[in-house]
Amino acid sequence: TPFAKFGSDVNVIAVQVDAVAQEGWWYEGAGLYRHTWLVKRNPVYVITDGVYANPVRDANGVWSLPVEVTLENSGHNLTNADVAVVLIDPAGKEISFKKVPATVAALAQSVVKLSLSVSSPKLWSVEEPTLYSVRTVVLNGKEVLDQATTTCGFRTIRFDPDQGFFLNDQPLKLLGTCN
Numbered sequence: 661t662p663f664a665k666f667g668s669d670v671n672v673i674a675v676q677v678d679a680v681a682q683e684g685w686w687y688e689g690a691g692l693y694r695h696t697w698l699v700k701r702n703p704v705y706v707i708t709d710g711v712y713a714n715p716v717r718d719a720n721g722v723w724s725l726p727v728e729v730t731l732e733n734s735g736h737n738l739t740n741a742d743v744a745v746v747l748i749d750p751a752g753k754e755i756s757f758k759k760v761p762a763t764v765a766a767l768a769q770s771v772v773k774l775s776l777s778v779s780s781p782k783l784w785s786v787e788e789p790t791l792y793s794v795r796t797v798v799l800n801g802k803e804v805l806d807q808a809t810t811t812c813g814f815r816t817i818r819f820d821p822d823q824g825f826f827l828n829d830q831p832l833k834l835l836g837t838c839n
Contacts, residue, residue: 706731706807707731711727715778724777730769733770739800740800741764744799745796748793750791791811792812
């Protein structure tokens with residue numbers, strides 16, 4: 661937040677709970693009923709849930725992993741950094757890496773886009789829900805400003821009006837839904 665004081669200055673955090681407004685559909689209650697975190701970050705950081713990594717297979721069957729990283733700068737100066745993204749297979753082996761420069765204006769957000777090449781990934785399926793890790797690191801020189809890890813699975817999906825749902829080019833019956 662741009663309102664945080666850095667260094668030895670004192671910050672005060674106040675939480676007020678007000679159930680007077682009758683905002684809920686049923687019973688508003690009063691109080692905090694979910695987990696709450698106070699996150700200490702550098703002024704330049706990956707926003708919460710700010711890494712989007714969705715594998716795609718092109719028409720030739722070649723896989724890639726487009727990645728979008730949303731950075732925020734709560735500081736008062738424009739900042740240049742590097743964003744490094746590593747794809748890690750289920751065994752923990754780093755299989756693809758890319759580092760790109762990023763610039764984030766003061767009190768603003770910036771989206772960094774890159775794509776990793778991936779050869780012959782193990783596919784995610786209902787029987788074998790194979791997940792890969794995507795580690796994102798924001799660097800200023802060798803200093804780590806922030807990092808985030810998310811997971812993704814390589815799979816294809818398609819719907820056919822006559823034949824139904826296909827996962828990895830194999831028909832899969834959907835046995836009910838959870839609405």
